[in-house]
Amino acid sequence: xxxxxxxxxxxxxxxxxxxxxxxxxxxxGMFVCFLPAFEKGTYQGQTNIIKAQRYAFSKGxxxxxxxxxxxxxxxxxxxxxxxxxxxxxAGGASQTGLEIVVRKAQAGEKPKAVWIEMNDTLLRGCDQExxxxxxxxxxxxxxxxxxxxDAVVYYMLNQAxxxxxxxxxxxxxDNPALxxxxxxxxxxxxxxxxxxxxxxxxxxxxxxxxxxxxREEGVKVFLCMTPNAPEVQDSREMQAVKRICQEVYxxxxxxxxxxxxxxxxxxxxxxxxxxxxxxxxxxxxxxxEQEL
Amino acid sequence: MLFHSPEFFFLxxxxxLVLYYFPPFRxxxxxxxxxxxxxxxxxxxxxxxxxxILSVAVNSVFSYLVWQSTEHRKRFALAAMGIVLNLSLLGFxxxxxxxxxxxxxxxxxxEFLLTLPLPIGISFYTFQGIGLLVDVLRNDHSFFSAxxxxxxxxxxxxxxxxxxxxxxxxxxxxxxxxxxxxIQKKSFGDVDLLRIAKILILGYFLKMVVADNIQNYTFWIxxxxxxxxxxxxxxMMMIGYSIQIFADFAGYSLIAxxxxxxxxxxxxxxxxxxxxxRSFREFWQRWHMSLxxxxxxxxxxxxxxxxKGHVRTYLxxxxxxxxxxxxxxxxxxxxxxxxxxxxxxAMERLxxxxxxxxxxxxxxxxxxxASILKGLVVFLLVSWAWLFFKLPDFSMAMQYTWRMLTxxxxxxxxxxxxxVILFCLLYAVPVVLYHAGALRHWAxxxxxxxxxxLVYAVMLFLIFVNRGSSDAFIYFQF
Numbered sequence: 001x002x003x004x005x006x007x008x009x010x011x012x013x014x015x016x017x018x019x020x021x022x023x024x025x026x027x028x029g030m031f032v033c034f035l036p037a038f039e040k041g042t043y044q045g046q047t048n049i050i051k052a053q054r055y056a057f058s059k060g061x062x063x064x065x066x067x068x069x070x071x072x073x074x075x076x077x078x079x080x081x082x083x084x085x086x087x088x089x090a091g092g093a094s095q096t097g098l099e100i101v102v103r104k105a106q107a108g109e110k111p112k113a114v115w116i117e118m119n120d121t122l123l124r125g126c127d128q129e130x131x132x133x134x135x136x137x138x139x140x141x142x143x144x145x146x147x148x149x150d151a152v153v154y155y156m157l158n159q160a161x162x163x164x165x166x167x168x169x170x171x172x173x174d175n176p177a178l179x180x181x182x183x184x185x186x187x188x189x190x191x192x193x194x195x196x197x198x199x200x201x202x203x204x205x206x207x208x209x210x211x212x213x214x215r216e217e218g219v220k221v222f223l224c225m226t227p228n229a230p231e232v233q234d235s236r237e238m239q240a241v242k243r244i245c246q247e248v249y250x251x252x253x254x255x256x257x258x259x260x261x262x263x264x265x266x267x268x269x270x271x272x273x274x275x276x277x278x279x280x281x282x283x284x285x286x287x288x289e290q291e292l
Numbered sequence: 293m294l295f296h297s298p299e300f301f302f303l304x305x306x307x308x309l310v311l312y313y314f315p316p317f318r319x320x321x322x323x324x325x326x327x328x329x330x331x332x333x334x335x336x337x338x339x340x341x342x343x344x345i346l347s348v349a350v351n352s353v354f355s356y357l358v359w360q361s362t363e364h365r366k367r368f369a370l371a372a373m374g375i376v377l378n379l380s381l382l383g384f385x386x387x388x389x390x391x392x393x394x395x396x397x398x399x400x401x402x403e404f405l406l407t408l409p410l411p412i413g414i415s416f417y418t419f420q421g422i423g424l425l426v427d428v429l430r431n432d433h434s435f436f437s438a439x440x441x442x443x444x445x446x447x448x449x450x451x452x453x454x455x456x457x458x459x460x461x462x463x464x465x466x467x468x469x470x471x472x473x474x475i476q477k478k479s480f481g482d483v484d485l486l487r488i489a490k491i492l493i494l495g496y497f498l499k500m501v502v503a504d505n506i507q508n509y510t511f512w513i514x515x516x517x518x519x520x521x522x523x524x525x526x527x528m529m530m531i532g533y534s535i536q537i538f539a540d541f542a543g544y545s546l547i548a549x550x551x552x553x554x555x556x557x558x559x560x561x562x563x564x565x566x567x568x569x570r571s572f573r574e575f576w577q578r579w580h581m582s583l584x585x586x587x588x589x590x591x592x593x594x595x596x597x598x599x600k601g602h603v604r605t606y607l608x609x610x611x612x613x614x615x616x617x618x619x620x621x622x623x624x625x626x627x628x629x630x631x632x633x634x635x636x637x638a639m640e641r642l643x644x645x646x647x648x649x650x651x652x653x654x655x656x657x658x659x660x661x662a663s664i665l666k667g668l669v670v671f672l673l674v675s676w677a678w679l680f681f682k683l684p685d686f687s688m689a690m691q692y693t694w695r696m697l698t699x700x701x702x703x704x705x706x707x708x709x710x711x712v713i714l715f716c717l718l719y720a721v722p723v724v725l726y727h728a729g730a731l732r733h734w735a736x737x738x739x740x741x742x743x744x745x746l747v748y749a750v751m752l753f754l755i756f757v758n759r760g761s762s763d764a765f766i767y768f769q770f
Contacts, residue, residue, distance in 0.1 A: 010486045013745055020749030028757065042715050043508040129761070142757050149758045150505065150715065157714075186516055268520075 068117025
């Protein structure tokens with residue numbers, strides 16, 4: 001089993017490999033320190049982690065925060081006002097962002113207002129794996145998600161693409177003909193299922209203490225449902241969602257904000273088209289400014 | 293606890309190594325590895341340790357009885373009984389659900405089968421047990437034809453053979469006649485640490501950097517997401533999955549081989565640059581080699597191999613591949629995957645045996661362009677067949693194929709995510725270089741010794757800063 005390479009050659013190989021490895025770590029570690037704070041990851045899970053870490057590891061957090069799932073994820077609130085932070089998690093739910101905001105508030109860095117998306121995505125629960133990545137020991141160079149080479153390469157490619165003139169072009173809009181009939185048929189079938197009411201209620205109750213804590217700290221909490229297609233709004237599942245939400249968080253006690261869903265358009269019955277997301281972001285900012 | 297989890301690498305493995313090579317414990321090395329193997333299995337699947345022990349008991353006893361017996365008919369009957377018991381265990385736990393739902397639907401007295409979890413590694417240790425019984429029965433390997441050991445010694449070795457943790461859960465499938473002769477006292481001084489370190493770095497790199505990252509982009513090969521995706525992205529995701537499954541399983545196999553070597557045991561290679569294959573036959577000589585060799589030796593030859601005429605040969609190939617597909621999972625999609633490979637192998641053989649096919653292949657044997665084209669066709673068809681492996685339903689794989697062929701006009705931002713395409717390509721680069729290195733014999737180049745430390749340093753660096761997150765190996769589900 002032993003190879004015929006001499007011990008000195010083996011040692012030389014080990015020393016050279018270790019030296020290259022340490023040099024790479026050192027140079028790369030220094031390099032990432034000079035990168036600006038980008039938020040887009042190479043896939044949605046990575047973007048979620050980067051957003052969460054940027055917020056959790058920043059000093060002071062942000063005065064205004066939006067929480068939710070992929071439905072709120074598209075809202076360009078930060079692009080419109082740098083005081084805003086979108087902590088909605090694509091593929092996730094409001095609970096994850098809420099937990100991060102609460103931890104930050106417990107550390108004395110509370111926001112002024114928080115918008116929480118309330119819908120069936122709450123059944124997904126809190127993403128513990130993502131939360132673990134916002135622990136303090138992840139806040140070291142090379143351990144943070146945004147220090148990963150793939151995220152950095154992606155950021156740099158995007159910058160180069162924009163410098164090459166592509167950035168000057170208007171942002172590509174969604175196809176206004178969306179959603180297709182086939183997509184809507186699928187969505188209809190998806191939302192025609194009965195809701196797991198017990199689990200949903202449990203998730204809602206799990207959030208109650210955290211929302212109460214934020215309110216006690218003087219944080220204004222807005223609860224809302226993002227505008228979806230009528231097929232979703234009127235579905236069996238969403239009707240049950242609305243009923244239980246109102247039972248657990250009665251409108252007379254909590255600040256619910258409704259939107260006129262006929263004014264917004266979706267790509268797939270659920271997620272807003274870019275233009276609609278843009279308008280909804282404006283609306284949320286306007287309402288918040290009005291009430292604070 | 294998996295090979296790439298911190299508790300395995302920083303706790304379990306070092307403790308076991310220290311105990312194993314600690315001089316006063318040298319006499320009980322085998323017991324240490326058996327205990328370690330059972331502990332490793334129990335951590336992953338406590339409720340099925342008894343099943344593993346049952347499998348060990350069946351195979352120990354029956355192989356011993358076959359070994360002891362001198363009467364041919366009795367030997368054959370005992371081996372057959374042992375094989376039937378092995379297959380019954382596999383059939384009950386792995387195929388019970390499929391068989392029951394096919395014939396009786398989702399309710400009735402056998403409803404409990406629907407919730408029965410699949411014991412981890414059952415396909416692997418069942419095949420190893422069957423291999424042991426056949427080896428002892430055939431008696432054509434010097435180890436088994438030499439002396440007959442006492443029962444206690446044989447049972448101990450069989451427990452070790454089946455429960456040795458580097459290969460107990462997902463292979464490589466070890467043949468008894470190559471493993472038993474290795475069972476003896478080991479010394480740390482005989483371990484080639486540098487060779488093992490290189491194997492482990494490559495294995496962990498393939499798994500943690502390539503497979504675990506590319507899975508974030510191939511994730512969309514899932515119903516109904518793929519329905520609205522443009523052809524280009526669907527095609528790239530298919531290629532991406534082909535790269536992912538190779539990196540995941542080849543990475544796992546290398547780690548298993550490296551860890552076994554740390555304890556002084558040589559496991560067989562499982563992969564030999566499969567994506568440079570220019571024929572499906574060559575592909576199966578390079579892909580999951582320990583399974584291919586097992587199927588060839590214990591199933592294909594038993595069916596008559598190619599000794600019973602052309603038609604029977606094609607049929608045998610088809611049967612072996614269908615069963616090989618079914619071995620991977622209890623689902624029609626796996627049978628379809630095996631059927632596709634069986635058909636391709638049989639067709640390839642049929643073409644090469646016809647006059648014009650033979651002449652054509654001889655004419656272009658040395659042609660570089662023809663070689664590249666053949667390699668490309670094999671790679672694309674193998675990649676396409678992986679769709680049946682990835683998607684849980686046959687019709688979904690067909691829908692994916694249809695979308696890939698018809699969604700060419702869907703090119704807008706809503707249909708094609710350039711990031712997915714970019715990163716499928718980017719994470720394919722190491723696998724492409726790995727295969728290119730084999731084709732061009734880079735390791736024999738005079739400059740290789742200079743570059744080799746840099747290559748390993750880069751892999752280590754990426755394992756450290758760019759590893760993906762995954763809690764399983766794809767082949768653990770089998």
